[in-house]
Amino acid sequence: MTLRHLTHFIGAAALAGLATTALAQDKVLNIYSARHYQTDEVIYDTFTRTTGIKINRVDADDAGIVARLRAEGAASPADVVLLVDAARMATADSQGLFRPFKSAKLDAAIPANLRATPTADGVTWTGFSTRARVIVYDPLRVKAEDVATYEQLADPKLKGLVCTRSGSHPYNLSLFATVVERLGDEKGEAWLKGVVSNMARAPKGGDTDQIKAVASGECGVALTNTYYAARLLKSDKPEDRAVMERVRIVFPNQGTGGTHVNIAGGAVAKHAKNVANAVQFMEFLSSPFAQEYFANGNNEFPAAKGVKVENAALKAMGGDTFKAENIPLAVVAKNMTKVQQMLDRVGYK
């Protein structure tokens, strides 16, 4: 045991001796997390060691966390909620599951386009890492210049070649919400219709399945989040690395608005009892130290301004230099229902 650990334990013991209920509550933070990476443990441990705030964690997937928050209502012990994807953040927010918070530190650290629209009460959610939604293609069947933009996924040149997971999946909903924001409703819906008419098969599977389907020749072009490609690149299995040798990655729209990025992010729970601790934890998440672990735990990019993280797999696919879209992710909340209606009309499953 190091001296630092020892003093921590003595401190905790002394505190326990003195503790009133109120004081005990002051030193606790309850986190509901949809992230499950080994590296997150370092973040939690370091936060507890430096602040004395003990963390209790509930791990579930995004849907499970939202369902639990809804079922628990005002009795929920949750203080911080960690979810993945702006569409999921927006949905949980619209269900009244978050409590607005203010933090000058977070305002300074996290770019405004990666947070909810601020109101007089603050913001309801903020991003802590980003992932790009990129195009993966088969260089034997498709030319790089024919997949340089998202718009080209609707070009008849790609007839019978395009594969995606469900259009209603949050990753696609978020992307489509920003495409519709850029193109306008009419052109946006026409684009979705064009993508559907180019499909090699009905949407199915996850992002990794799309990459593998391009490698196997079933599809010529697909969409994936960068961390799925990075996972295959870093995989211990030779067959995974062979998949990545067979395909190419494009960061779309480099000549125009930039590649769509999404977030993994955090919020203060609506019925949080330890609000100050929750905000303190989220401020800690935006620090360069935590950003490194948070981003690299899932091969993502740090969200905080000026923080760079070394990740060989992301670098290998051009992830250190690409131009990211800067449309506020708050438009996902604004456009999500509209986009879902468009998907229904154009038959995008």
Ligand code: FE
């Ligand atoms: Fe994912």
